Amino acid sequence: MKWVLAFLVSLAVAVPAYAHVGSKDVYEELNAGPYKLFVTIRTPNVIPGVATVEVRSSGASISSLRITPTPLTGEASKHPPTSDAMQPSAADPAFYTGSLWIMAAGSWQVHFDVDGAAGKASSSVPVAAMPLSILPMRRSMGILLALLGILLIAGMAGIAAAAVGQSRLSPGSAPGPAAQRKARTAGAVALAITLLLVYGGYKWWNAEAESYAADLYHPLSLSPTLNGNALDLEIGRHDTDATHTFRARSNSDLLPDHGHVMHLYAIRQPGMDAVFHLHPTLASDKHLRMTLPSMPAGTYRLYGDIVHANGFPETLTADLIVPADMPGAPLASEDASAAPPALSQGELGTSYKLPDGYTMIWDRPQELHANTAYAFRFRLVDASGQPAADARPYLGMAGHAAFVKSDGTVFAHTHPEGSAAMQAMMLANGSPAEMADTGSMAGMDMTAAGSDPISPMVEFPYGFPSPGRYRIFIQMKHTNTVETGVFDADVR
Amino acid sequence: MSTAAHYPAALTSRSPSSIPWYIWVGALAITSSSIGGAWDVSWHRSIGRDTFWTPAHMAIYACGVLAGIICAWLIAKGTFGHDDALKAASVKVFGLRAPLGVFLAGWGCVAVLTSAPFDNWWHNAYGLDVKIVSPPHALLILGLRGISTGVMFLILAAMNRAAENDARTFKQLQLLLLYVGGLAIVGQMFFVQEYTWDVKLHQAAPYIAMGIALPVLFATFSQASRSNWAATSTAAVYTVMVIAEILILPLFPAQPKLGPVYHPVTQMIPAKFPILILVPALALDLLWRRVKNWKPWQIALVSGILFIAVLTAVEWPFANFLLSDASRNRFFGTIYFDYNSRPTGADRLREWFYPDHGIALYGGLMRAAVYASLSTWIGLLFGRWMRGVQR
Numbered sequence: 001m002k003w004v005l006a007f008l009v010s011l012a013v014a015v016p017a018y019a020h021v022g023s024k025d026v027y028e029e030l031n032a033g034p035y036k037l038f039v040t041i042r043t044p045n046v047i048p049g050v051a052t053v054e055v056r057s058s059g060a061s062i063s064s065l066r067i068t069p070t071p072l073t074g075e076a077s078k079h080p081p082t083s084d085a086m087q088p089s090a091a092d093p094a095f096y097t098g099s100l101w102i103m104a105a106g107s108w109q110v111h112f113d114v115d116g117a118a119g120k121a122s123s124s125v126p127v128a129a130m131p132l133s134i135l136p137m138r139r140s141m142g143i144l145l146a147l148l149g150i151l152l153i154a155g156m157a158g159i160a161a162a163a164v165g166q167s168r169l170s171p172g173s174a175p176g177p178a179a180q181r182k183a184r185t186a187g188a189v190a191l192a193i194t195l196l197l198v199y200g201g202y203k204w205w206n207a208e209a210e211s212y213a214a215d216l217y218h219p220l221s222l223s224p225t226l227n228g229n230a231l232d233l234e235i236g237r238h239d240t241d242a243t244h245t246f247r248a249r250s251n252s253d254l255l256p257d258h259g260h261v262m263h264l265y266a267i268r269q270p271g272m273d274a275v276f277h278l279h280p281t282l283a284s285d286k287h288l289r290m291t292l293p294s295m296p297a298g299t300y301r302l303y304g305d306i307v308h309a310n311g312f313p314e315t316l317t318a319d320l321i322v323p324a325d326m327p328g329a330p331l332a333s334e335d336a337s338a339a340p341p342a343l344s345q346g347e348l349g350t351s352y353k354l355p356d357g358y359t360m361i362w363d364r365p366q367e368l369h370a371n372t373a374y375a376f377r378f379r380l381v382d383a384s385g386q387p388a389a390d391a392r393p394y395l396g397m398a399g400h401a402a403f404v405k406s407d408g409t410v411f412a413h414t415h416p417e418g419s420a421a422m423q424a425m426m427l428a429n430g431s432p433a434e435m436a437d438t439g440s441m442a443g444m445d446m447t448a449a450g451s452d453p454i455s456p457m458v459e460f461p462y463g464f465p466s467p468g469r470y471r472i473f474i475q476m477k478h479t480n481t482v483e484t485g486v487f488d489a490d491v492r
Numbered sequence: 493m494s495t496a497a498h499y500p501a502a503l504t505s506r507s508p509s510s511i512p513w514y515i516w517v518g519a520l521a522i523t524s525s526s527i528g529g530a531w532d533v534s535w536h537r538s539i540g541r542d543t544f545w546t547p548a549h550m551a552i553y554a555c556g557v558l559a560g561i562i563c564a565w566l567i568a569k570g571t572f573g574h575d576d577a578l579k580a581a582s583v584k585v586f587g588l589r590a591p592l593g594v595f596l597a598g599w600g601c602v603a604v605l606t607s608a609p610f611d612n613w614w615h616n617a618y619g620l621d622v623k624i625v626s627p628p629h630a631l632l633i634l635g636l637r638g639i640s641t642g643v644m645f646l647i648l649a650a651m652n653r654a655a656e657n658d659a660r661t662f663k664q665l666q667l668l669l670l671y672v673g674g675l676a677i678v679g680q681m682f683f684v685q686e687y688t689w690d691v692k693l694h695q696a697a698p699y700i701a702m703g704i705a706l707p708v709l710f711a712t713f714s715q716a717s718r719s720n721w722a723a724t725s726t727a728a729v730y731t732v733m734v735i736a737e738i739l740i741l742p743l744f745p746a747q748p749k750l751g752p753v754y755h756p757v758t759q760m761i762p763a764k765f766p767i768l769i770l771v772p773a774l775a776l777d778l779l780w781r782r783v784k785n786w787k788p789w790q791i792a793l794v795s796g797i798l799f800i801a802v803l804t805a806v807e808w809p810f811a812n813f814l815l816s817d818a819s820r821n822r823f824f825g826t827i828y829f830d831y832n833s834r835p836t837g838a839d840r841l842r843e844w845f846y847p848d849h850g851i852a853l854y855g856g857l858m859r860a861a862v863y864a865s866l867s868t869w870i871g872l873l874f875g876r877w878m879r880g881v882q883r
Contacts, residue, residue, distance in 0.1 A: 044619075046615075046617065046619035069751050070752065071751065074752075075754055076753055079753035079756050079831075080751065081749050081753050101749075101751075103540070134617050135613075135617040136617075141609060148606040151602055152603055155585075155586075155595070155599045158586050159585060159595045159596060159599060162583040162592060162595065163592055166584065166592075167645075167883050168877075170882055171577075171580040171581040204627055212619075
């Protein structure tokens with residue numbers, strides 16, 4: 001058993017967390033009518049399992065907050081189970097906690113029903129749920145179970161011996177030597193049978209553990225090939241095993257998110273000193289293509305965000321080696337890049353000087369703790385130090401953020417609403433899937449020209465999943481320039 | 493060697509009131525776990541969400557607690573006390589003294605106790621299991637079976653001792669044994685329920701499962717209880733319990749507290765209508781009255797064939813009825829579906845689930861008859877041995 005568990009644990013460590021990499025929890029700012037909710041959903045590592053939900057309310061005052069989980073699409077999305085009331089904290093009445101069961105792997109949503117001073121309202125947050133790991137058994141628990149197991153095995157042998165040797169004797173009489181011999185034989189036979197049963201149980205346990213391990217989440221594969229500066233990306237199907245339908249995801253059902261089927265981040269390793277936010281286009285149903293801009297040579301880690309038709313988001317990863325002699329091309333208008341100092345050159349500050357004289361500023365909290373929800377605020381100021389008057393939406397949003405851990409185990413591409421994929425957000429809240437594609441949703445203007453100036457300040461709800469050093473890439477736009485600010489975070 | 497004069501109290505119960513309290517408590521414990529098991533399955537089919545403290549779980553734990561009390565008390569009294577009657581009717585295991593049934597039940601309690609932390613770890617490691625048969629659940633079921641077998645042996649030993657000189661107590665203990673045996677049939681049918689779903693009754697699998705699981709118990713109870721109607725009575729206990737479940741559970745409102753919900757549920761969902769095992773059980777009883785002088789293997793061979801033939805002859809057409817509109821009422825209960833019953837599933841569509849035909853069917857039924865014969869043979873031998881149990 002031990003080696004199986006060790007193997008499974010080693011698998012678990014390498015497993016990314018679907019929507020992003022190594023960052024499974026959902027942080028979302030919801031506007032449910034007049035109510036403003038900062039939602040954190042911590043999904044379970046095992047499925048079925050319990051997700052915990054935390055909400056901070058900062059809009060109209062709330063009298064009751066209820067949560068219901070349903071699949072995002074399909075028949076079961078029409079029949080919600082009974083909802084659960086979230087409990088306000090005694091110390092902080094605007095902070096609510098609750099929990100809910102995620103019974104199957106896949107694309108889910110959590111529905112929030114709010115009641116309060118301004119009447120009833122509701123909204124939903126998409127949640128991707130997949131089994132990610134197997135918990136190893138603690139030594140103390142193993143010892144306890146082993147001792148009880150030995151007692152049961154020995155007990156069965158003793159009982160069999162007593163049954164054969166003594167139970168049929170008339171009351172009060174003592175067993176003779178023949179009966180005692182028979183009893184010993186019976187005890188030995190029972191011991192052998194029990195040990196065989198235990199061996200059968202061991203095989204069964206291993207089979208169950210392996211079947212569970214096979215169901216653990218793995219992203220679809222991403223295979224890049226570079227020809228000159230033409231990049232081809234092939235999305236592989238992870239598994240076509242029909243008995244495991246939830247992990248046999250399609251590689252040809254991608255939904256455009258912010259007008260693009262893939263948001264591809266290329267980050268040069270190991271210094272994270274070159275970053276590109278690119279948008280390959282569909283060449284065939286599982287095959288994407290793009291012409292790369294001029295990129296400094298080196299090994300790049302690729303993180304490709306996609307969304308499936310059922311709202312399930314994934315981040316596909318691969319490595320790409322860019323040779324020194326790769327032909328260059330200008331950056332496409334919706335793409336972005338930055339060349340910050342390498343990680344090894346020390347921690348970046350809270351103010352990042354951009355190439356055209358503008359500056360991006362991070363209002364960094366005093367201390368950063370893992371697994372804590374924050375709304376990280378960034379501001380764009382012009383060359384004169386004034387808030388930029390010409391800020392524009394970038395891909396329909398006030399900004400895009402990527403939180404990347406220095407060792408590459410965490411990557412999360414998030415938006416001002418939160419870390420859920422925008423397309424899944426629309427499915428959850430009843431907007432037609434095509435809307436993100438056409439950019440017709442309010443505030444979701446996809447066109448670069450003609451949009452009105454917006455506030456040069458953007459907030460990203462997010463929580464770091466583990467302590468360590470992170471690099472944060474923020475994209476904001478002014479007039480026709482997409483800026484990428486880079487910041488470092490030391491998370492405890 | 494008659495020791496009856498020496499050890500009157502527990503050994504040769506002279507009046508009906510002298511059936512010891514622990515036998516009643518043991519029977520109560522098994523009743524509690526049977527009801528708890530049925531309730532828990534219904535809970536999972538209608539409400540879904542589960543905590544340690546659901547009433548169904550409490551009913552199952554109560555079985556372990558009651559059995560634990562009996563075992564601890566009898567082992568302490570038999571080992572360290574001065575009750576000569578109890579000591580005389582005890583067996584010795586690892587230096588402890590108590591009747592054999594007490595050790596079996598005690599073993600069951602330890603197994604149940606072990607399954608609890610094991611199951612809890614299992615849920616944390618692999619997720620809450622949505623199936624009945626997982627390793628920790630198998631250990632739990634084995635433990636509950638241990639308790640039920642132990643209580644049966646307690647009754648049996650007392651009954652065997654009373655057989656010689658106390659007809660009234662014997663009769664009472666015999667009835668109690670048949671009742672507890674009936675609960676064992678309930679348990680056995682509970683264990684094979686994933687095969688005996690009504691939409692699967694035109695497969696060979698349910699007949700194979702029942703051919704293995706039932707004749708062994710019917711033959712054991714028939715031999716051990718010395719009743720001519722043991723199979724019929726124990727099958728009747730199962731039939732009555734399941735019909736009672738169908739009539740009672742839907743009276744209680746319930747709503748799913750878990751998704752995905754594919755079928756809106758408004759009340760507790762009961763079990764499927766009982767399999768008509770009462771008829772083949774009656775056939776076995778009638779056969780066994782007539783073949784008492786046959787050799788066990790001869791009886792077993794005929795019994796196995798008879799059991800499967802009669803079971804198939806009654807259940808096959810009855811399954812047609814269960815899938816027809818005529819059975820859609822409160823009594824036959826084919827109007828109830830789980831909250832996670834898919835609208836396209838065989839159960840909701842009332843269609844056969846992969847029915848067997850031709851060779852697969854007839855070959856399967858023949859295998860079922862072979863298994864049923866072997867099952868009967870084991871039961872006959874074990875039941876005859878049980879007749880001699882005195883302690």
